[in-house]
Amino acid sequence: MMEGFKLLVNTLAHPTIMLTAGMLVFLFFFPPNDWFEKWNRRLHLNFLWTKKGFYFVIILMVVFFLIGLTDPNFSLIIKKPDNVPIIGLIFFVFIFLWISMSQALKNDKLIDAGEKPEEYNDPEDKVLVWPDLVYIEFIALILCMSLLLIWSIGLDAPLEGPANPADSPNPSKAPWYFLGLQEMLVYFDPWLAGVVFPSLILFGLMSIPFLDTNPKGGGYYSYKQRRLAIPIFLFGWMILWVALIVIGTFLRGPNWNFFGPFEFWDLHKLVPLTNINLSEIIYIKWFSVGLPENILVREIFGFLIVFGYFLLLPPLLAKTAFKKLHQNLGNFKFGLFIFLLLFMLSLPIKMYLRWLFNLKYLIAIPEFFFNI
Amino acid sequence: MSDKKKSNIFQQLGKSQVWKSIIRSGIPRTRRQRMMSVLNSLFLHLHPVRLPRHAVKLRFTWCMGGLTFFLFLVLTISGILLMFYYRPTVEYAYTDMIDLGEQVPLGIMREIHRWGAHAMVITVWLHMFRVFMTGSYKPPREFNWAVGVILLLITLLLSFTGYLLPWDQLAIWAITVGANMARATPFLGHEGPGAALLALGDINFVHIGSDVKFALLGGRFVGEAALLRFYVLHCIGLPFIIMILMAVHFWRIRKDGGISGPT
Ligand code: HEM
Numbered sequence: 182m183m184e185g186f187k188l189l190v191n192t193l194a195h196p197t198i199m200l201t202a203g204m205l206v207f208l209f210f211f212p213p214n215d216w217f218e219k220w221n222r223r224l225h226l227n228f229l230w231t232k233k234g235f236y237f238v239i240i241l242m243v244v245f246f247l248i249g250l251t252d253p254n255f256s257l258i259i260k261k262p263d264n265v266p267i268i269g270l271i272f273f274v275f276i277f278l279w280i281s282m283s284q285a286l287k288n289d290k291l292i293d294a295g296e297k298p299e300e301y302n303d304p305e306d307k308v309l310v311w312p313d314l315v316y317i318e319f320i321a322l323i324l325c326m327s328l329l330l331i332w333s334i335g336l337d338a339p340l341e342g343p344a345n346p347a348d349s350p351n352p353s354k355a356p357w358y359f360l361g362l363q364e365m366l367v368y369f370d371p372w373l374a375g376v377v378f379p380s381l382i383l384f385g386l387m388s389i390p391f392l393d394t395n396p397k398g399g400g401y402y403s404y405k406q407r408r409l410a411i412p413i414f415l416f417g418w419m420i421l422w423v424a425l426i427v428i429g430t431f432l433r434g435p436n437w438n439f440f441g442p443f444e445f446w447d448l449h450k451l452v453p454l455t456n457i458n459l460s461e462i463i464y465i466k467w468f469s470v471g472l473p474e475n476i477l478v479r480e481i482f483g484f485l486i487v488f489g490y491f492l493l494l495p496p497l498l499a500k501t502a503f504k505k506l507h508q509n510l511g512n513f514k515f516g517l518f519i520f521l522l523l524f525m526l527s528l529p530i531k532m533y534l535r536w537l538f539n540l541k542y543l544i545a546i547p548e549f550f551f552n553i
Numbered sequence: 554m555s556d557k558k559k560s561n562i563f564q565q566l567g568k569s570q571v572w573k574s575i576i577r578s579g580i581p582r583t584r585r586q587r588m589m590s591v592l593n594s595l596f597l598h599l600h601p602v603r604l605p606r607h608a609v610k611l612r613f614t615w616c617m618g619g620l621t622f623f624l625f626l627v628l629t630i631s632g633i634l635l636m637f638y639y640r641p642t643v644e645y646a647y648t649d650m651i652d653l654g655e656q657v658p659l660g661i662m663r664e665i666h667r668w669g670a671h672a673m674v675i676t677v678w679l680h681m682f683r684v685f686m687t688g689s690y691k692p693p694r695e696f697n698w699a700v701g702v703i704l705l706l707i708t709l710l711l712s713f714t715g716y717l718l719p720w721d722q723l724a725i726w727a728i729t730v731g732a733n734m735a736r737a738t739p740f741l742g743h744e745g746p747g748a749a750l751l752a753l754g755d756i757n758f759v760h761i762g763s764d765v766k767f768a769l770l771g772g773r774f775v776g777e778a779a780l781l782r783f784y785v786l787h788c789i790g791l792p793f794i795i796m797i798l799m800a801v802h803f804w805r806i807r808k809d810g811g812i813s814g815p816t
Contacts, residue, residue, distance in 0.1 A: 375734025
């Protein structure tokens, strides 16, 4: 039975299945519109944000890691000293997601009933920083320091063999907080995954306050009043950042091949490399002619797709799904918003193109290091 | 009996010239004294004197910003202690690491520094998550959110530059993976799209010896120069920037009307 369980987990953990499931379920848990909200209510998904739901998930996670510890392959990964914080991260992300969502739902109910959110209080009725805040800060500080001390006494900082530029370990991994970017390298070239995407992430984060012009929902937890902002942010943060870090850390072994959590990291695992470019699919597979000499002719279809994606989709969306948003934001802000959103979504899109069609590049001009 | 005696000692202490020279308002017992003790202290007056009730609730801020700052202080102190023992050269860096573990009494400074750094990365993320979920980036706090994003970036860069310093296999290869991305920077990396355009006739301006990766590492690969560069950035450059930005961040929290809340 144990073997069956491990096999099941190994299979389900594959990015194709895990991320697909995650993205499908995501919109039902964080409904962006009435339709999804209806299903959210019908399926009682808000159970997750109740106390019972909290214990349910925490126990599930603890049991999973305890079982994992009994497995030689899994415990090898999670006991790696630098991987310990990521286990902490998994728990903390859930715990704080739970706190914010359960508080948000409480406030939503209050607001629906015409009352003020729970955080509200009489402006006249204030507390003194000394002692009320200083005391809490002091306790938080002591707790934090004790945790850090216990962690430091219990777990030695790693030190591997001395640096040897001639001997590159397999896999070579970036520090864990950049593993989402390294995981992106599977789907995009380094100029995108390592430079353009990180820059746009920073730029996108900074522009949030200017693009989210919704005047409601500032200064208290709420969900209903921010049904667009919260799902987009959570999608980017939890799925495209945290989940990719977890995959990159726990599930990528030698040669950056995928390995299930209970799978042995076999150096010689063979994964067929059958990825081909769009130009090859079109010219060679469909038309059975050779690739044209001229680069622009060769890559014309890729350019059309990419330009169509960034130039045709925005006006189309402005007239359909995001009609109201477009009216609220105006052309410039809406354009920026949709550009950032499309860029973010291009990552999962490229993933699926890879998984479904073995597509390597939409546009492949290796002559100029320009591959998309 | 003993209770009375204790309070006497404290009361007397509060009246003593030494105490009064440091904390003018005496022992903070009355409402007035408590307010004055916050107002008159350089450190405490980062806070306002009075706060709305929700702002001191753990449930609202999770204390995440405060903990991030606290971890930064812990990292500064443990980092200074580590600097006593560590020399940033290819010859000594690794052996100094071993000595730190084996020779230095109560040697958990390295652990505190490393795990503290990991913890700080996590608390910054969670702090950003909290600020987002309470919608606290909305006007008038747009600018402070942007300052926060830069703080986040610098926290990651601090962590990244520190990762190289042990000079073990883990270190140089992690930094190699990271730095390799730099060579693909559009226009500025020698393997980046557009770099070939920055040329005059046969002369390439962006080549392996002049691109951003070279600037980052001070060489073509992770070696002696990279170690020194990362060390200087890690111990002086980035802490300098992050401290200035933290000051701006804290200042703006007050200037933007204190911690956000429903109106
Ligand atoms: C080194 C990193 C950082 C430190 C030390 C820090 C510290 C703090 C502290 C102590 C507060 C007071 C309230 C609280 O504890 O939550 C705060 C508030 C705030 N922080 Fe940060 N922060 C950091 C990074 C960030 C980041 C990454 C962001 C967002 C991207 C951010 C945005 C904000 C905003 C908008 C507020 C005001 C919140 C409100 O009024 O409710 N900070 N920060």
